[in-house]
Amino acid sequence: MVSLNVGSVIGEFRLYIQDGQTLRAFCERAASSHVLAVDTEFLREKSYYPKLCLIQLGTHDETAAIDPFAIQDLSPICALFEDERITKIFHACSQDLEVISHAMGCRCAPLFDTQVAAAFLGLRQQVSYGTLVEAYEHVHLPKAESLTDWSLRPLDEQQLAYAEDDVRYLPRIYDAMIAELVAKDRLSWVLPEMEHLSDDIATLREPRAAFLRMKRVTSLTRRQLGVAREVCAWREQLAARRDVPRKRILSDEVCLEICKRVPTGEQALRRIRQTEQLGSRDAAAICAAVEKALALPLDELPRLEHHDRPTQEQESIIDLMYALLRVISARTGIAVQVIATRDDLLEFIQSKETSRLATSWRYEVAGRYLERLLSGEIGLTVKGSTIELL
Numbered sequence: 001m002v003s004l005n006v007g008s009v010i011g012e013f014r015l016y017i018q019d020g021q022t023l024r025a026f027c028e029r030a031a032s033s034h035v036l037a038v039d040t041e042f043l044r045e046k047s048y049y050p051k052l053c054l055i056q057l058g059t060h061d062e063t064a065a066i067d068p069f070a071i072q073d074l075s076p077i078c079a080l081f082e083d084e085r086i087t088k089i090f091h092a093c094s095q096d097l098e099v100i101s102h103a104m105g106c107r108c109a110p111l112f113d114t115q116v117a118a119a120f121l122g123l124r125q126q127v128s129y130g131t132l133v134e135a136y137e138h139v140h141l142p143k144a145e146s147l148t149d150w151s152l153r154p155l156d157e158q159q160l161a162y163a164e165d166d167v168r169y170l171p172r173i174y175d176a177m178i179a180e181l182v183a184k185d186r187l188s189w190v191l192p193e194m195e196h197l198s199d200d201i202a203t204l205r206e207p208r209a210a211f212l213r214m215k216r217v218t219s220l221t222r223r224q225l226g227v228a229r230e231v232c233a234w235r236e237q238l239a240a241r242r243d244v245p246r247k248r249i250l251s252d253e254v255c256l257e258i259c260k261r262v263p264t265g266e267q268a269l270r271r272i273r274q275t276e277q278l279g280s281r282d283a284a285a286i287c288a289a290v291e292k293a294l295a296l297p298l299d300e301l302p303r304l305e306h307h308d309r310p311t312q313e314q315e316s317i318i319d320l321m322y323a324l325l326r327v328i329s330a331r332t333g334i335a336v337q338v339i340a341t342r343d344d345l346l347e348f349i350q351s352k353e354t355s356r357l358a359t360s361w362r363y364e365v366a367g368r369y370l371e372r373l374l375s376g377e378i379g380l381t382v383k384g385s386t387i388e389l390l
Contacts, residue, residue, distance in 0.1 A: 018070040027076035033059040037089045037170035041150040046348035053150035058167035089170045091129045122333030190325040207233040215252040216354045223374035224259040226293035226301040
Protein backbone atom coordinates (compact mmCIF):
# COMPACT_ATOMS: atom_id res chain seq x y z
CA MET A 1 0.00 0.00 0.00
CA VAL A 2 1.16 3.55 -0.58
CA SER A 3 1.10 6.58 1.66
CA LEU A 4 -1.35 9.37 1.03
CA ASN A 5 -0.59 13.02 1.49
CA VAL A 6 -3.88 14.22 2.90
CA GLY A 7 -3.08 17.90 2.99
CA SER A 8 -0.99 20.43 4.83
CA VAL A 9 -1.81 22.66 7.75
CA ILE A 10 0.06 25.78 8.94
CA GLY A 11 3.04 24.87 6.78
CA GLU A 12 3.39 21.28 8.03
CA PHE A 13 3.13 18.18 5.86
CA ARG A 14 0.58 15.64 7.03
CA LEU A 15 1.07 12.03 6.01
CA TYR A 16 -0.96 8.88 6.30
CA ILE A 17 1.59 6.08 6.10
CA GLN A 18 0.51 2.58 5.11
CA ASP A 19 3.70 1.02 3.73
CA GLY A 20 7.12 0.20 5.12
CA GLN A 21 9.16 2.17 2.59
CA THR A 22 7.38 5.44 3.36
CA LEU A 23 7.60 4.73 7.07
CA ARG A 24 11.36 4.23 6.88
CA ALA A 25 11.76 7.46 4.90
CA PHE A 26 9.69 9.40 7.47
CA CYS A 27 11.65 7.93 10.37
CA GLU A 28 14.95 8.84 8.70
CA ARG A 29 13.80 12.44 8.48
CA ALA A 30 12.45 12.41 12.05
CA ALA A 31 15.78 11.06 13.35
CA SER A 32 17.36 14.45 12.66
CA SER A 33 14.86 16.19 14.95
CA HIS A 34 15.64 16.74 18.62
CA VAL A 35 11.97 16.18 19.53
CA LEU A 36 9.26 13.74 18.51
CA ALA A 37 5.62 14.23 19.50
CA VAL A 38 3.84 10.92 20.11
CA ASP A 39 0.23 9.83 20.52
CA THR A 40 -1.68 6.61 19.88
CA GLU A 41 -5.23 5.54 19.18
CA PHE A 42 -6.28 2.22 20.65
CA LEU A 43 -9.23 0.14 21.84
CA ARG A 44 -9.47 -1.86 25.05
CA GLU A 45 -13.15 -2.01 25.98
CA LYS A 46 -13.40 -5.66 24.92
CA SER A 47 -9.89 -6.89 25.65
CA TYR A 48 -7.31 -7.10 28.42
CA TYR A 49 -4.51 -5.77 26.26
CA PRO A 50 -4.99 -2.46 24.47
CA LYS A 51 -5.27 -2.91 20.70
CA LEU A 52 -3.03 -0.45 18.88
CA CYS A 53 -4.95 1.09 15.99
CA LEU A 54 -2.95 4.16 14.95
CA ILE A 55 0.37 5.81 15.81
CA GLN A 56 0.73 9.57 15.43
CA LEU A 57 4.18 11.14 15.29
CA GLY A 58 5.20 14.74 14.77
CA THR A 59 8.24 16.95 14.42
CA HIS A 60 8.38 20.69 13.87
CA ASP A 61 8.16 20.08 10.12
CA GLU A 62 5.66 17.27 9.56
CA THR A 63 3.18 14.95 11.20
CA ALA A 64 2.30 11.40 10.28
CA ALA A 65 -0.40 8.89 11.13
CA ILE A 66 0.98 5.36 10.80
CA ASP A 67 -1.32 2.40 10.25
CA PRO A 68 -0.07 -0.60 12.29
CA PHE A 69 -2.65 -2.83 10.58
CA ALA A 70 -0.99 -2.26 7.21
CA ILE A 71 2.66 -2.29 8.33
CA GLN A 72 4.07 -5.33 10.07
CA ASP A 73 7.58 -4.00 10.76
CA LEU A 74 7.39 -1.06 13.14
CA SER A 75 11.07 -1.26 14.14
CA PRO A 76 11.92 2.12 12.54
CA ILE A 77 9.52 3.74 15.04
CA CYS A 78 11.05 1.76 17.92
CA ALA A 79 14.46 3.08 16.92
CA LEU A 80 13.14 6.63 17.29
CA PHE A 81 11.50 5.85 20.62
CA GLU A 82 14.73 4.42 22.02
CA ASP A 83 17.01 7.11 20.59
CA GLU A 84 18.17 9.04 23.65
CA ARG A 85 19.08 12.06 21.52
CA ILE A 86 15.39 12.63 20.78
CA THR A 87 12.97 13.81 23.46
CA LYS A 88 9.61 12.09 23.10
CA ILE A 89 6.78 14.50 23.87
CA PHE A 90 3.45 13.17 25.15
CA HIS A 91 0.40 14.64 26.79
CA ALA A 92 -0.76 12.37 29.65
CA CYS A 93 1.56 9.57 28.63
CA SER A 94 0.69 6.60 30.85
CA GLN A 95 -1.79 4.82 28.57
CA ASP A 96 0.25 5.53 25.44
CA LEU A 97 3.36 4.08 27.08
CA GLU A 98 1.43 0.97 28.07
CA VAL A 99 0.17 0.49 24.51
CA ILE A 100 3.62 1.03 23.01
CA SER A 101 5.24 -1.33 25.49
CA HIS A 102 2.76 -4.13 24.81
CA ALA A 103 2.23 -3.74 21.05
CA MET A 104 5.75 -2.74 20.03
CA GLY A 105 7.92 -4.07 22.81
CA CYS A 106 9.98 -0.91 23.16
CA ARG A 107 10.57 1.79 25.75
CA CYS A 108 10.41 5.54 25.17
CA ALA A 109 13.22 7.61 26.62
CA PRO A 110 13.77 10.40 27.38
CA LEU A 111 10.21 11.63 27.99
CA PHE A 112 8.53 14.98 28.40
CA ASP A 113 4.88 15.03 29.46
CA THR A 114 3.21 18.38 28.77
CA GLN A 115 0.45 17.61 31.29
CA VAL A 116 3.03 17.26 34.06
CA ALA A 117 4.87 20.41 32.98
CA ALA A 118 1.63 22.41 32.75
CA ALA A 119 1.06 21.94 36.49
CA PHE A 120 4.28 23.92 37.11
CA LEU A 121 3.30 26.71 34.73
CA GLY A 122 0.03 28.07 35.98
CA LEU A 123 -2.36 25.47 34.58
CA ARG A 124 -4.29 23.05 36.76
CA GLN A 125 -3.12 19.53 37.40
CA GLN A 126 -4.27 17.01 34.75
CA VAL A 127 -5.15 19.77 32.30
CA SER A 128 -6.72 18.43 29.09
CA TYR A 129 -4.90 18.51 25.79
CA GLY A 130 -7.59 20.73 24.27
CA THR A 131 -7.18 23.30 27.05
CA LEU A 132 -3.41 23.21 26.63
CA VAL A 133 -3.63 23.84 22.88
CA GLU A 134 -6.03 26.74 23.45
CA ALA A 135 -3.68 28.25 26.04
CA TYR A 136 -0.52 27.99 23.93
CA GLU A 137 -1.71 27.95 20.32
CA HIS A 138 -5.07 29.77 20.58
CA VAL A 139 -6.66 26.92 18.60
CA HIS A 140 -9.94 25.24 19.56
CA LEU A 141 -9.78 21.54 18.74
CA PRO A 142 -12.95 19.69 17.69
CA LYS A 143 -14.10 16.70 19.72
CA ALA A 144 -16.19 15.04 17.01
CA GLU A 145 -14.04 11.90 16.77
CA SER A 146 -13.58 11.24 20.48
CA LEU A 147 -15.71 8.05 20.32
CA THR A 148 -14.35 6.81 16.98
CA ASP A 149 -13.76 3.09 16.53
CA TRP A 150 -10.16 3.38 15.33
CA SER A 151 -10.00 -0.30 14.37
CA LEU A 152 -12.34 0.20 11.40
CA ARG A 153 -10.90 0.84 7.96
CA PRO A 154 -10.74 2.91 5.86
CA LEU A 155 -10.05 6.04 7.93
CA ASP A 156 -11.31 9.22 6.31
CA GLU A 157 -9.54 12.57 6.11
CA GLN A 158 -11.52 14.03 9.01
CA GLN A 159 -10.46 11.17 11.28
CA LEU A 160 -6.83 11.51 10.25
CA ALA A 161 -6.85 15.27 10.77
CA TYR A 162 -8.35 14.76 14.23
CA ALA A 163 -5.75 12.13 15.11
CA GLU A 164 -2.81 14.14 13.88
CA ASP A 165 -3.97 17.24 15.74
CA ASP A 166 -2.97 15.31 18.87
CA VAL A 167 0.72 15.69 17.91
CA ARG A 168 0.71 18.69 15.57
CA TYR A 169 1.05 21.36 18.27
CA LEU A 170 3.18 19.47 20.80
CA PRO A 171 6.66 20.42 19.44
CA ARG A 172 5.88 24.13 19.62
CA ILE A 173 4.19 23.79 23.02
CA TYR A 174 7.27 21.90 24.24
CA ASP A 175 9.54 24.73 23.04
CA ALA A 176 7.39 27.31 24.81
CA MET A 177 7.24 25.27 28.01
CA ILE A 178 10.99 24.70 28.10
CA ALA A 179 11.56 28.44 27.63
CA GLU A 180 9.13 29.22 30.47
CA LEU A 181 10.64 26.63 32.78
CA VAL A 182 14.15 27.95 32.13
CA ALA A 183 13.01 31.54 32.65
CA LYS A 184 11.37 30.59 35.97
CA ASP A 185 14.36 28.38 36.92
CA ARG A 186 12.06 25.36 37.24
CA LEU A 187 13.40 22.99 34.60
CA SER A 188 15.42 21.12 37.22
CA TRP A 189 12.21 20.69 39.22
CA VAL A 190 10.20 19.25 36.35
CA LEU A 191 12.63 16.85 34.71
CA PRO A 192 12.90 14.50 37.74
CA GLU A 193 9.09 14.27 37.72
CA MET A 194 9.36 12.83 34.16
CA GLU A 195 11.97 10.19 34.97
CA HIS A 196 9.68 7.74 36.75
CA LEU A 197 6.89 7.87 34.15
CA SER A 198 8.21 5.02 32.00
CA ASP A 199 9.33 3.01 35.04
CA ASP A 200 5.72 2.77 36.27
CA ILE A 201 4.73 0.82 33.15
CA ALA A 202 7.03 -2.08 34.06
CA THR A 203 5.04 -2.83 37.23
CA LEU A 204 1.61 -2.06 35.81
CA ARG A 205 0.94 -5.66 34.72
CA GLU A 206 2.59 -7.44 37.64
CA PRO A 207 -0.17 -9.93 38.63
CA ARG A 208 0.72 -10.04 42.32
CA ALA A 209 0.46 -6.27 42.53
CA ALA A 210 -2.98 -6.18 40.90
CA PHE A 211 -4.79 -6.26 44.25
CA LEU A 212 -3.44 -2.79 45.01
CA ARG A 213 -5.69 -1.38 42.28
CA MET A 214 -8.84 -3.09 43.55
CA LYS A 215 -11.61 -0.79 44.76
CA ARG A 216 -11.86 -0.40 48.55
CA VAL A 217 -8.78 -2.53 49.14
CA THR A 218 -7.85 -0.32 52.10
CA SER A 219 -10.87 -1.66 54.01
CA LEU A 220 -9.33 -5.15 54.28
CA THR A 221 -7.37 -6.76 57.12
CA ARG A 222 -3.89 -8.15 56.43
CA ARG A 223 -5.26 -11.71 56.11
CA GLN A 224 -7.94 -10.48 53.73
CA LEU A 225 -5.26 -8.61 51.80
CA GLY A 226 -3.48 -11.93 51.37
CA VAL A 227 -6.66 -13.35 49.85
CA ALA A 228 -6.99 -10.27 47.65
CA ARG A 229 -3.44 -10.68 46.37
CA GLU A 230 -3.95 -14.32 45.39
CA VAL A 231 -7.45 -13.93 43.90
CA CYS A 232 -6.55 -10.78 41.95
CA ALA A 233 -3.37 -12.39 40.64
CA TRP A 234 -5.44 -15.35 39.39
CA ARG A 235 -7.94 -12.96 37.80
CA GLU A 236 -5.17 -10.93 36.16
CA GLN A 237 -3.45 -13.96 34.66
CA LEU A 238 -6.70 -15.46 33.39
CA ALA A 239 -7.83 -12.15 31.86
CA ALA A 240 -4.47 -11.81 30.10
CA ARG A 241 -4.61 -15.40 28.82
CA ARG A 242 -8.15 -14.95 27.47
CA ASP A 243 -7.47 -11.31 26.47
CA VAL A 244 -10.67 -10.03 28.05
CA PRO A 245 -11.21 -7.18 30.55
CA ARG A 246 -10.58 -8.33 34.12
CA LYS A 247 -14.14 -7.37 35.12
CA ARG A 248 -15.39 -10.01 32.65
CA ILE A 249 -13.69 -12.61 34.81
CA LEU A 250 -14.70 -11.18 38.17
CA SER A 251 -15.73 -7.67 39.23
CA ASP A 252 -13.95 -5.79 41.99
CA GLU A 253 -17.14 -5.96 44.06
CA VAL A 254 -17.18 -9.77 43.92
CA CYS A 255 -13.44 -9.94 44.62
CA LEU A 256 -13.93 -7.79 47.70
CA GLU A 257 -16.76 -10.01 48.94
CA ILE A 258 -14.60 -13.12 48.43
CA CYS A 259 -11.84 -11.49 50.49
CA LYS A 260 -14.27 -10.81 53.33
CA ARG A 261 -16.04 -14.19 53.32
CA VAL A 262 -12.94 -16.29 52.45
CA PRO A 263 -14.83 -19.24 50.93
CA THR A 264 -12.71 -22.41 50.80
CA GLY A 265 -15.24 -24.54 48.94
CA GLU A 266 -17.37 -24.10 45.84
CA GLN A 267 -20.62 -24.26 47.78
CA ALA A 268 -19.57 -21.34 49.99
CA LEU A 269 -18.31 -19.43 46.96
CA ARG A 270 -21.61 -19.83 45.14
CA ARG A 271 -23.41 -18.06 47.99
CA ILE A 272 -21.83 -14.84 46.74
CA ARG A 273 -23.89 -13.13 44.08
CA GLN A 274 -22.51 -12.85 40.54
CA THR A 275 -20.41 -16.00 40.88
CA GLU A 276 -22.96 -18.03 38.91
CA GLN A 277 -21.17 -17.26 35.61
CA LEU A 278 -18.02 -18.98 36.87
CA GLY A 279 -17.32 -22.45 35.55
CA SER A 280 -16.38 -25.22 37.97
CA ARG A 281 -12.69 -24.98 37.04
CA ASP A 282 -12.60 -21.23 37.72
CA ALA A 283 -14.51 -21.65 40.97
CA ALA A 284 -12.03 -24.30 42.10
CA ALA A 285 -9.12 -22.02 41.20
CA ILE A 286 -10.56 -19.20 43.31
CA CYS A 287 -11.04 -21.49 46.28
CA ALA A 288 -7.47 -22.72 45.90
CA ALA A 289 -6.24 -19.13 45.85
CA VAL A 290 -8.17 -18.43 49.06
CA GLU A 291 -6.74 -21.53 50.76
CA LYS A 292 -3.22 -20.54 49.71
CA ALA A 293 -3.64 -17.12 51.31
CA LEU A 294 -5.11 -18.59 54.51
CA ALA A 295 -2.10 -20.89 54.86
CA LEU A 296 0.47 -18.08 54.69
CA PRO A 297 2.30 -17.12 57.89
CA LEU A 298 1.65 -13.59 59.14
CA ASP A 299 5.02 -12.22 58.05
CA GLU A 300 4.32 -13.19 54.42
CA LEU A 301 1.01 -11.33 54.22
CA PRO A 302 0.94 -8.01 52.36
CA ARG A 303 0.85 -4.79 54.29
CA LEU A 304 -0.52 -1.54 52.94
CA GLU A 305 1.17 1.72 53.72
CA HIS A 306 -1.39 3.31 55.98
CA HIS A 307 -1.14 6.95 56.84
CA ASP A 308 -2.02 7.71 60.42
CA ARG A 309 -5.35 9.41 60.78
CA PRO A 310 -4.82 12.97 61.99
CA THR A 311 -6.27 13.99 65.32
CA GLN A 312 -8.98 16.62 65.41
CA GLU A 313 -6.35 19.21 66.35
CA GLN A 314 -4.08 18.11 63.50
CA GLU A 315 -6.98 18.32 61.05
CA SER A 316 -7.39 21.99 61.92
CA ILE A 317 -3.65 22.61 61.51
CA ILE A 318 -3.65 20.81 58.15
CA ASP A 319 -6.57 22.96 57.02
CA LEU A 320 -4.49 26.05 57.81
CA MET A 321 -1.42 24.58 56.06
CA TYR A 322 -3.49 23.76 53.00
CA ALA A 323 -4.77 27.32 52.89
CA LEU A 324 -1.14 28.48 52.85
CA LEU A 325 -0.44 26.06 49.98
CA ARG A 326 -3.25 27.65 48.01
CA VAL A 327 -1.67 31.08 48.52
CA ILE A 328 1.69 29.69 47.39
CA SER A 329 0.04 28.03 44.40
CA ALA A 330 -1.60 31.29 43.36
CA ARG A 331 1.73 33.13 43.64
CA THR A 332 3.89 30.54 41.88
CA GLY A 333 1.46 29.05 39.36
CA ILE A 334 2.28 25.53 40.57
CA ALA A 335 -0.77 23.32 41.13
CA VAL A 336 -1.45 22.65 44.82
CA GLN A 337 -1.60 18.86 44.34
CA VAL A 338 1.85 18.90 42.74
CA ILE A 339 3.35 20.71 45.72
CA ALA A 340 1.81 18.48 48.39
CA THR A 341 -1.17 16.36 49.41
CA ARG A 342 -2.89 16.44 52.78
CA ASP A 343 -0.99 13.24 53.65
CA ASP A 344 2.25 15.09 52.89
CA LEU A 345 1.18 17.85 55.27
CA LEU A 346 0.43 15.34 58.03
CA GLU A 347 3.84 13.75 57.53
CA PHE A 348 5.44 17.20 57.71
CA ILE A 349 3.79 17.69 61.12
CA GLN A 350 4.68 14.22 62.43
CA SER A 351 8.09 13.57 60.90
CA LYS A 352 9.48 16.52 59.03
CA GLU A 353 12.84 14.82 58.40
CA THR A 354 11.27 12.17 56.13
CA SER A 355 8.79 14.49 54.42
CA ARG A 356 9.34 15.33 50.77
CA LEU A 357 8.38 18.90 51.73
CA ALA A 358 11.68 19.10 53.61
CA THR A 359 13.86 18.58 50.52
CA SER A 360 14.53 19.87 47.00
CA TRP A 361 12.31 22.45 45.32
CA ARG A 362 9.32 21.63 47.48
CA TYR A 363 11.15 22.95 50.53
CA GLU A 364 12.11 26.16 48.75
CA VAL A 365 8.57 26.71 47.42
CA ALA A 366 6.51 25.60 50.41
CA GLY A 367 8.36 23.77 53.17
CA ARG A 368 10.18 26.77 54.61
CA TYR A 369 6.94 28.77 54.72
CA LEU A 370 5.13 25.89 56.41
CA GLU A 371 7.88 25.79 59.03
CA ARG A 372 7.36 29.48 59.74
CA LEU A 373 3.58 29.03 59.85
CA LEU A 374 3.87 26.20 62.37
CA SER A 375 6.30 28.20 64.52
CA GLY A 376 3.99 31.23 64.52
CA GLU A 377 6.38 33.49 62.57
CA ILE A 378 3.83 34.09 59.81
CA GLY A 379 0.05 33.85 59.60
CA LEU A 380 -2.85 34.18 57.23
CA THR A 381 -5.51 36.82 56.91
CA VAL A 382 -8.46 37.59 54.64
CA LYS A 383 -8.39 40.71 52.49
CA GLY A 384 -11.45 41.20 50.37
CA SER A 385 -12.14 37.79 48.87
CA THR A 386 -8.58 36.42 49.06
CA ILE A 387 -6.30 34.87 51.67
CA GLU A 388 -2.97 36.61 52.17
CA LEU A 389 0.15 36.15 54.28
CA LEU A 390 0.61 38.22 57.42
